Amino acid sequence: MQTTTDRVPNRLINEKSPYLLQHAYNPVDWFPWCDEAFEKAKKEDKPIFLSIGYS
Numbered sequence: 001m002q003t004t005t006d007r008v009p010n011r012l013i014n015e016k017s018p019y020l021l022q023h024a025y026n027p028v029d030w031f032p033w034c035d036e037a038f039e040k041a042k043k044e045d046k047p048i049f050l051s052i053g054y055s
Helices: 035-043
Strands: none
16 A cells, blocks of 8 residues: 555645645646646647536
8 A cells, every 4th residue: 555655746736725735646647727737738739627626
């Protein structure tokens, strides 16, 4: 079983939101809401997958 120290964090590790931080070690290349995310999607001709949380 991997521990948090065994895994590499994604870009969300630098965010302040508790919701985003709890996903900082997901094996997904998440981006916070930023120009870099939109530029990459445009360059790679890919859609944006937007997660707005859950309740």
